[in-house]
C-alpha cells in the first residue's frame with residue numbers, strides 16, 4: 472500500500488525547492504568567502520550565518536517530505552553565480568535572490584491550493600512568513616549601503632558598515648516582536 476501522502480507533482484515541487492534552498496546556502500557561502508577575501512570580516516560573518524539559515528530551510532523541506540511518506544531526492548547543485556564586484560553589488564544580488572525565492576515559495580503555495588493539499592499549504596505558511604522577514608532583511612542591507620554612499624561608498628563608510636554587520640545577528644527582526652515601545 473502506498474503511504475505517500477504527497478502527489479507526484481507536489482513531491483517534485485518540494486524536492487526542487489529543497490534543492491533550491493541548498494543552492495542558496497552555497498551562494499551565501501561563496502559571497503561570504505568573497506567578502507572575507509575583500510577584507511570585510513563583518514559582512515563575511517553575516518553571510519556565513521545566513522548560509523546556515525538557508526541550510527536549515529533545506530532541512531525543513533527534507534524532513535517534511537519524509538514525514539509525509541514521500542521520497543527525498545537530493546540533487547547536484549549548480550555552482551553559485553559569479554562573485555559580487557562590490558558591497559553594493561553584493562547586497563543587490565542578495566535582494567534579488569530573496570525576491571526570486573519568494574516567487575518560487577508563492578508558486579508552491581498556489582500549487583497547494585490547486586491540489587487542495589492543505590497539510591502542505593499549512594507547512595508552507597512558515598516559509599511565506601520567513602520570506603517576508605528575509606526580504607525585510609535584504610531591504611535593510613540595501614538601506615545600509617545606500618546611506619554609506621551606494622556604489623560610491625567611501626572606504627571609511629564601508630569600514631563602519633562592515634563593523635555594524637559584524638555586530639548584528641543573521642536574522643531579520645521578526646515583525647511580531649515590534650511594539651510601539653520598540654519600533
Ligand SMILES: [Fe+2]
Nearest residue numbers: 492495525528
Ligand atoms: Fe531560504
Ligand SMILES: [Fe+2]
Nearest residue numbers: 525569572605
Ligand atoms: Fe533566504
